[in-house]
Amino acid sequence: MSTINNEFCGKVIIPEFEVSSTFDLIETLRNLNIYDAFDNLKADLSGTSNESLFISIHHHQAVIKVSEDGTKASAATMMEEGLLRYDEPNFEFIADHPFLFLIADETNNIYFIGSFFNSFLILFK
Incomplete structure (x- = not known):
């Protein structure tokens, strides 16, 4: 993936x-x-707390909502919204067909990737 450029509109x-x-x-x-880390007798998470800890979380949930107001994505501790400035468009993309989407930051860390097809959405882990 190339570097994200907010000037490409x-x-x-x-x-x-x-x-x-x-x-x-x-x-x-x-x-x-x-x-x-999942065994209460073997786990050593002493670098995070003075308590005797082990991992017992069973599930992780991610949510993405795209509307005319923008994109909201949340998972664990990540919540981010953005607004780009408006210039004359250099390209046009009309999603009247299946497409892939991803949400990444300015350093190209990908937080979400998914696909949209036939009115069904799939969010990849």
Whole structure:
């Protein structure tokens, strides 16, 4: 993905939509070979607290809402809204067909990626 450039301006027409996705955080972390953190006898999270802690969270939920007012996305601690300045459009994108979307920041960290097709939305983990 190239660097995000707010000076590249275009006309984008997309349907309003809202999508949410819930997934098992523990399963995802176990796929990364993280096991002891879930065991109250083996977990060592001493770098985060003086308490004896272990991970017991089972699910993570992400929500994206796109409307004429802009895009709102939330997951865990991330909530961000933005407004770009208006110039004459350099391109036009009319989403009257299936499309992929992503939400990224100015350093190209991708927070959400999903697809829209046939009036159905899929949010990828």
